[in-house]
Amino acid sequence: MKIFQREQRSLFGEILDWMLTPLLLLWPVSLALTWLVAQSIAGKPFDRALEYNVQALAQLVNVTTPRVSFNLPQPAREILRADDSDQVYYQVLGPGGDLLSGERDFPLPPEDERPFPGETHLRDDEMRGLDVRVAYTWVPVPGAPPALVQVAETREKRSVLATEIIKGVMLPQLAILPVAVLLVWMALVRGIKPLSELEERIRARKPDDLSPLDERVVPLEVAPLVSSVNDLLTRLKNSIATQKRFLADAAHQLKTPLAGLRMQADLAQREQFNTEQLKQSLAQIGRSSVRATHTVNQLLSLARAESSGKALVRQPCDLAELAIEAVQDTVPRAMDKHIDLGYDGAEAGAPGTILQGNPTLLKEMIRNLLDNAVNYTPSTEQQPGVVTARVLTEPFSGAQVLQVEDTGPGIPEAERELVFQPFYRALGTNVDGSGLGLPIVLEIARQHGAVVEVEDARPGQVPPGTRVTVRFEAAARQADAAEAAQAL
Numbered sequence: 001m002k003i004f005q006r007e008q009r010s011l012f013g014e015i016l017d018w019m020l021t022p023l024l025l026l027w028p029v030s031l032a033l034t035w036l037v038a039q040s041i042a043g044k045p046f047d048r049a050l051e052y053n054v055q056a057l058a059q060l061v062n063v064t065t066p067r068v069s070f071n072l073p074q075p076a077r078e079i080l081r082a083d084d085s086d087q088v089y090y091q092v093l094g095p096g097g098d099l100l101s102g103e104r105d106f107p108l109p110p111e112d113e114r115p116f117p118g119e120t121h122l123r124d125d126e127m128r129g130l131d132v133r134v135a136y137t138w139v140p141v142p143g144a145p146p147a148l149v150q151v152a153e154t155r156e157k158r159s160v161l162a163t164e165i166i167k168g169v170m171l172p173q174l175a176i177l178p179v180a181v182l183l184v185w186m187a188l189v190r191g192i193k194p195l196s197e198l199e200e201r202i203r204a205r206k207p208d209d210l211s212p213l214d215e216r217v218v219p220l221e222v223a224p225l226v227s228s229v230n231d232l233l234t235r236l237k238n239s240i241a242t243q244k245r246f247l248a249d250a251a252h253q254l255k256t257p258l259a260g261l262r263m264q265a266d267l268a269q270r271e272q273f274n275t276e277q278l279k280q281s282l283a284q285i286g287r288s289s290v291r292a293t294h295t296v297n298q299l300l301s302l303a304r305a306e307s308s309g310k311a312l313v314r315q316p317c318d319l320a321e322l323a324i325e326a327v328q329d330t331v332p333r334a335m336d337k338h339i340d341l342g343y344d345g346a347e348a349g350a351p352g353t354i355l356q357g358n359p360t361l362l363k364e365m366i367r368n369l370l371d372n373a374v375n376y377t378p379s380t381e382q383q384p385g386v387v388t389a390r391v392l393t394e395p396f397s398g399a400q401v402l403q404v405e406d407t408g409p410g411i412p413e414a415e416r417e418l419v420f421q422p423f424y425r426a427l428g429t430n431v432d433g434s435g436l437g438l439p440i441v442l443e444i445a446r447q448h449g450a451v452v453e454v455e456d457a458r459p460g461q462v463p464p465g466t467r468v469t470v471r472f473e474a475a476a477r478q479a480d481a482a483e484a485a486q487a488l
Helices: 011-058 074-082 156-191 193-203 223-268 276-309 318-334 359-376 437-447 473-487
Strands: 061-064 067-070 088-093 099-102 118-129 130-141 144-154 317-318 340-343 354-357 388-391 400-406 451-455 466-472
Touching: 011 088, 011 118, 011 130, 011 144, 011 156, 061 130, 061 144, 067 099, 067 437, 118 223, 156 193, 317 318, 317 359, 318 340, 318 359, 318 388, 318 400, 354 359, 359 400, 359 437, 359 466, 437 451
Parallel strands: 340 388
Antiparallel strands: 061 067, 088 099, 088 144, 118 130, 130 144, 317 354, 388 400, 400 466, 451 466
16 A cells, blocks of 8 residues: 555655555554553553452451351441442352342352452453443352452543543654654655765766766665666777777778779770770779678678677578578689589488578578688689588587688688677788678677687698688577477
């Protein structure tokens, strides 16, 4: 139950609700408990007076064998009746239950209660339609049942005293309660003030200020939140820096072919250009446009791979079938360069070649590996280069493995991490490219839980060649989990 309802959730309101709601709900409970305690406290002095009266009357019982008599003097009778607010009743019964003195319609003690002569007992009862408090005792009679002496009093004085006690306790609480609510409000305002100050500092920041927030000036409870915000700011800063660097590199890569296109177009427009020179300019324009188109396509592929993220649509894919199709698509380019391109691995549909992934991205990854190998593998008609793709299944872990190796110059060990950075190209290769092939491969592999490794294809030989291995370890674990679930 909430006392303060709001359309928009407020931390201040939530804390205030949870502090004031129990306070206001416990106040009636406190009132009821105080009433019970007051009744008990108010009844004790009157109970002692009743016990004194019944003991005084018991001393007036004369036991003379074989008679029991009771003689109540007139002054004592007047004392019992002398009460302005309550009525007092008494009764004295002989051993046989005969009335010796007092009220005949006085209620008797419970039948199952055993008499204990000399002990005084108290009980709540009703007499003539009024609630009364009764004190009673038994007077021993030799050779006969004990005599019973009872004194009853209505409860008016008790109620008045209990009410006075309640007033004395609860009226100060009624005055203190608004003060307590005000103090709670002020304490919450002061306690939540650091959050407001943190909000003001964040609002006062410039849009390009991504420096971490100072965790030392915030409360201990808010420090984890500030730490998470700082982590987010750091990652956002790195992401923005990466995007800026990517855009700068992309602009630089596109500037070269576009500048070549413009220069060749200007040359072709000169009047002194003959037909042969015009053909050369057009051919150069064609090559520049192909390079620009390839760079743009690679940029789009990298952007598509990076933006897939959690929205990646997965389905069962045959890795061997995708590799064979990519090899077939690359054969024309390989033949133009006199490269022996082939596939050597598991057949399509073989056990262990199925994994959960996106077939479009996986095929793009394989195609980039093959394009990279074809581009960087020297080849002539007399000494053709060799590029081989294969799909294997590790016997122990069950992980699917994709390998693309070539007989090219290889990648020095110091550059094997750098080649996965966008637009990085190894020096001395003299190969026309965008430097985006391996970054695309790494991003697609990462989204499929795979690991990419680069090593020499022929260690110790010249040239050593390059082998790129993509190991789908996470896919193997998912397959094992699926098989275990089916078994259950």
